[in-house]
Amino acid sequence: MALPAPVLRASRLLYKCSTIIPTLSLCNGYRIHRRGLQTGQSVTKIPEFAFAFDIDGVLLRSSTPLPRATQSLQYLQHQNIPFILLTNGGGKHESERIADLESRLSIHLPPASFIQSHTPFASLNSYKDKTILVLGGDEDKCRDVALRYGFKTVVTPGDIFAAYPSIWPFSAHMLEYYRGFARPLPAPIDPAHPDRSLKIDAVFVFNDPRDWGLDTQIIKDVLLSRAGILGTLSEKNGNPDLPNNGFQQDDQPPLFFSNxxxxxxxxxxxxxxxxxxxxxxLEGVWSAITGGKENGVALYKTVMGKPHQPTYEFAEKRLVEHREALLREKGYQGEVKPLKRVYMVGDNPESDILGANNYESKLGTDWTSVLVETGVYEKGTEPKHRPRKIVGDVWDAVRWAAVEQEGWKEK
Structure with missing residues (x-):
């Protein structure tokens, strides 16, 4: 028998509240009370610190929540301590990833609190009206992400391979797979008429490539072409009188990696x-073709994601905006003081820790690195990049930072 509409709405609201604000005790004596997040609650105590969490190895291992991950985020939400999730993962649109995380962690996550590796690509407006090549991810999901970011003409290696199978004969057994989601090319590959041939204006590696051979071949073709026109070969390649021995000196498209x-x-x-x-x-193949460092040749590219400075700048700007919006939402009307510290909690010394240690904040914010033992880092070993603190798991990180370092008192 169907429930009456008012009862159904009430039950849904109760379920939502119970998943976001449970009454179970947190670890080490901390407890979340329902009374702490009532509608209209005003904020009187403003935290001058915040958190940035990696996901894989910190909150999840693959798709399985790690112990005490949910409790840690619930505690911060109850205390009105802002945080963002800063991951080098990707392959799906942010809204899809958030919905999946909310389901797995049983917690509400505002869209502004989530940044994945290719999120900054959405701000590259100069390429929105051009033809871009997007690589990585399952099937053509990254194409969909790029289209939702506002890029109007998006080509994938699968599109090219489905139209021209001879471009990479070693994936012939996968041809039907690619044809299942390939789309028609905006122009043919026609080296006899380069003015009408497919031209790539930028190359974006959105996520981990699945077919390394095909993707390497097509990137190589694009970077050796004249002005990104597929099927052509630049006459400047190998010219010792030009910078980089002539490679990537003929208006070839820029190459972006997200992670x-x-x-x-x-x-x-x-x-x-x-x-x-x-x-x-790819760099090994490029070096073999061009002569590499021995010939003074590099692979010109832009790498985003942790530990690189642009990603931390983007994350800090998003975190500052999210913090102020959170405080205003909770009824705070006063001046929002600058953010003094961000605790970067991660499992990978090469990305999370190195990035936080090296980041130079233009706002003067101190990024403090915290390494957990639940992911890539092997407990008991000496990390290549030393964090400020090594802890067992994410709850240990939150407790150490908020209580021991900041002296935060539970409300």
Missing amino acids: PDLLWAAKYHLPRLGQGGFRAA
């Missing part, structure tokens, strides 16, 4: 190769 991680923590008990592994393989 530098060589390794990441998956379900398998040992770390797996990530997008950084693909980049290393």
Whole structure:
């Protein structure tokens, strides 16, 4: 028998409240009370610190929540302590990832609190009206993300391979797979008429590539072409009188990577190769073709994601905006003082820790690195990049930072 509408609405509201504001005790004596997050609650105590959490190896391992992850985020929400999730993962639109995380962690996450590796690509407006090549992710999900970011003409390696299977004969067994989601190319590959041939204006690696051979071949073709026109070969390649021995000196499109991680923590008990592994393989191929450092040739590219400065700048700006919006939402009307500290909680010394240690904040904010033992880092070993603090898990990180370092008293 169907419930009456008012009862159904009330039950849904009660369920939502019970998942976001549980009455279960948190670890080490901390408890979340329902009375703390009532509608209209005003904020009188303003935290001058915030958190940035990696996801894989900190909150989740693959798709499974790690112990005490949910409790940690619930505690911060109850205390009105702002946080963002800053991940080198990606491959889906932010709204899809948030919905998945909310389901797994049983917690509400505002859209502004979530930043993944390719989120900054959405701000590259100069390429929105051009033809871009997008690589990585499952099927063509990253194409959908790029389109939702506002890029109007998006091509994938699968589109090119489906139209021209001979471009990479070693994936012939996957042709039907690619044809299942490939879209028609905006122009043919026609080297005899380069003015009418497919032209790529920028290359974006949105997520970890699945078919390294195909993707490497197409990136190589684009970077050796004249002005990104597929099927052409630049006459400047190998010219010793030009910078970089003539390579990438003929209006070839820029190359962007969203994620530098060589390794990441998956379900398998040992770390797996990530997008950084693909980049290393591509650079090896590029070096073999061009002569590499011995010939004074580099692979020009822009790498986003942790530990790189642009990603931390983007994250800090988003966190400052999110913090102020959170306080206003809670009824605070006074001046919002600058953010003094951000605790970057991560599992990977090469990305989370290195990035926080090296980040130079234009706002004067101190980014404090905290390494957890639940992901890539192997307990008992000496990390290559030393964090300010090593803790067991995410709850230990929150307790150490908020209570021991900031002297935060539970409300």
